[in-house]
Amino acid sequence: MMLPLSKMPVRSTRLRNVALTLASVLMVQSPADVFAADAKSTDEPAKVTFEDDVKPILRQHCLNCHSQSDKRGGLALDSYGAMMEGGGSGEIVYDDGDAGTSRLWQLVNHDDTPVMPPNQPKLPDDQLQVIRSWIEGGILENSGSKAKAKRKNALAFVASTSGRPEGPPPMPEALPQRVPVVTERAAATTAIGASPWAPLVALAGQKQISLYHTETAELLGVLPFEEGIPQSLRFSRDGQYLIAGGGEHSVKGIAAVYSIKTGERVAQVGDELDTVFDADVNDNMSRIALGGPQRMLRIFDATDGTQLFDIKKHTDWIYSVAYSPDGVLVASGDRSGGLFVWEAETGRLYLDLAGHKGAIRSIAWRDDSNVLASASEDGTVKLWDVNSGKAIRSINAGSGGVTAVQFDHKGQLVTAGKDRKVRLWDANGKQLTETPAASEAVLEVAITHDSSQMIYGDWTGSVRMSAVADPKKIQELAANPPPAKERIGAVEKTLASIKVKLTPLQEKRDATLEGLKAAEKAVSDMDAKIKQHNEAIAKSQTEIAAKKSLREKTVAALPTLVSKSRDAHDTVIASRIGLGDSPDDAALVQAADLEASLAEQLSNIAQQRRLIVQTKKDEAALAGALKAQQETLVAMQAQRTEMEKTVQAARVAADQAEQSYAAVAGELSEAEKKRQLLAEAIQ
Structure with missing residues (x-):
């Protein structure tokens, strides 16, 4: 027997409510209505409250x-x-x-x-x-709540080329080659910076900064940093300058700005009592921010070195400083996990981003300036929406702590950590790839402008360049390169090998140029023949037109001549009739003159008729000759087309040979220039 609903053993309020609802439906609706209601409920997803x-x-x-x-x-x-x-x-x-x-x-x-x-x-x-x-589902409180429309967060990202300079990206032209400090091995890696637009990476060494070509792994030059060890390396937004922060612990700290093309130090700010851990320049190169063990975020005028203001909120060493790409904000992170965002113009606090449980070792801005990434020793990288101040993603990027983070132009992230791994993440925080483990904790990382290479350095001073497509494909880069005397021998070997390559390329270039000249001369000769042939065709066409015009004029004049001859004939007949049986001499002479005039007219008419027939024959002959000339012209033009193809092929071959020669000649010129710089460094 069914119990009354009021006495049913209901385990929860929710179940009791369902039972009551079902009872009410059964009491007031027909079976068909119940089935319809059930069918409708299956179409709507159940609310999660x-x-x-x-x-x-x-x-x-x-x-x-x-x-x-x-x-x-x-x-x-x-x-x-x-x-x-x-x-x-x-x-x-x-x-x-x-x-x-x-x-x-x-x-x-x-x-x-x-x-x-x-x-x-x-x-x-x-x-x-x-x-x-x-x-x-919109964090609904109960079944009666309604979800709000979803809002897109700041992870929605469109890649930008903002800041890219016009023309070729800046690359070194004649950098110093002298190595200030020569050691058996480099010290722990303190800084790596990659150009935003060029195949160029900067490595911090002992009293020096080494610049490498990321496509060839070639050492392009060494910038002196006499103040000590660079602790940070950042490129300007347009890639024209390198900003180095560093110094010597408990002695001195500065931020220096170098021209990428010449290697010249164009600016220097700061006179800290301890080293500078990080420094950055704003978008228009007017201000430089730096921080370090003194716990002060200092902002300087980049043009004259004047200190504009101090920011004193940090309670521990400032490890990281970075301007937003648009120059509106500047962020700083410290050893106690403090992470702040400031108004770049005024120095007023904009955001206090709390969430990390360990030191902030590195910070980086996404190209659109809407997202800030922070890497911490708590093992996470957090992505912050700087418009709302929320952490929109937290990525477990390495056990033991994350030491470095950088964005690429696609919004992807590269991270390094104490677990000895370097990882690449997509814009949503999904891991894409990772490198083989280094021998020690990885301290610094950068990614190239085209997202093709990850460059990272560890505690041992080993710096590696790993391909994103194949992380096991690794090249070694020396933060403390060998002295010029050792490197000049390698350059001389390179010069010799380039010269060996250059000779056959020069011979091939000369041969292809001769072939091109011959092909162009053949076309020129054919053009002269075609021109002469066109002139002959034009002459034939003129002659045909003249014949036709003469025939038409003759035909047009013939009826008048015939009519006159008929009148003359009638006059002759009349004169003959008027002579009678005994004409006198005068009448005979007159009759003879009339007959002679008629004869002359008839002879002229006959000549005109013969002329019409002859001009027709001449026109036909000239038309036949013209047709033959035109057919010859078509054949010559076809031949010229084939010759032009030969010229185009010869030109392509000549261009390719010239490009191959020019490329190797350029290598030779660069090698000779480098040899000269090394020779000067040795002296």
Whole structure:
């Protein structure tokens, strides 16, 4: 027997409500209506709400530490309102439908630290899916709540070429070759910087900065840094300048600006009592920011070195300083996990970005200036939306700590860490590739302008360049290169090998040029023949036109001549009749004159008729000759077309030979220039 609904053993309020609802439906609707309602409900996805779905999970795992009676970290999760309020570090969920930006999701999914719940296994997958679905569904409170339209976060990114200079990207032209310090091996890698537009990378060494071509791994030159060891290397937005921050611990710190083309130090700011850990220049090269152990973020006028203002909020060593690409903001991170964003023009605080549990070792801006990446010793890289101040992604980028992070022009990230790995991530934080493990912790990393190479250095001073397409394809770069005396021998060998390559290329270039000249002469001769032939055709056409004109005039004049001859004939007949039987001499003479005139007219008519016939024959003969001339012209023009193809092929061959020769000749010139610079360095 069925029990009354009021006495049914209901395990939860939700189940009881469902039972009551079902009873009401059965009492007031027909079976057909019930089936229709069921069919409709299957078309609409069930709402995931806080009260019905998320709170039971939180009750099971979280409320012992996060309730109104025990708000650890200032966070209570036992009510919807308390969860929306967040904790001591701010909000933990947002209504934008993006689970990846949610602090709650990052912790329960173990994407960030401290993992939750502490000292327990990760939540079961089905419970994690409920929490994720709740966030992506708009963090609804209950079944009566409505989700807001999803908003795009700052991960939406369109690559930009802003800052790219016009013309070829800047590359070194004549850099110094003298090595200030020669050691058996380099010290720990302190800084690596890659040009934003050129195949160029700068490596920090001991009292020097080495510049390498990233496509050939060739050492292009060595910039002196007499103040000590460069701790940071950043290129200007247009790639024309290199900004180096560094010095000597407890002695001196500066930021220097070098011209990439000449290697000349064009500016220097700062006179710190300790080394500079990081320095950067704004978009228009008017200001330089630097930071270091003195915990001061200092801003200088780049043109005259005047200190504009100090920013004193940091409580620990400032490891990282970076201007946004648009020059509006400047960010700084310190050893205690402090991360701040400042108004570049005024120095006023814009954002205090709390979230890291370890030192901020590196920061980087995305090209559009909307996203800031921060790498920390807590093992994460966080992506911050600087418009909202939210952490929109937290990436577990390496156990033991992340030491460096850089963006490329695609919005991808390259990271380095104490786990000895370098990794490449897409714009959403998905790992794309990683390098083989280095021998020690990787301290610095950069990615080339075309995203083809990752350059990284470790504690041992080893610097490697690894191809993104094949990370196992590695080339070694020396941060402390050999002295000029050792390198000049290699350059001389290079010169000799280039000269060996150059001779046959020169011979081939000369041969192809001769072939081109011969082909062009053949075309020129054919053009002269065609011109003569065209003149002959024009002459034939003129003659035909003259014959035709004469014939037409003759034919047109013939009726008049015939009519006159007929009149003369009638006159002759009349004169003959008038002679009678005994004409006198005068009458005979007159008659004879009339007959002679008639005869002359008839003879002229006969000549004109013969002329018409002859001109027709002449026209036909000239037309036949013209046709033959035209056919010959067509053949000559076809022959010329083939000759022109030969010329084009010869020109392509000559151009290719010239380019091959010019390329090797350029290599020879560069090698000779480098040899001269090395020779001067030795002296």
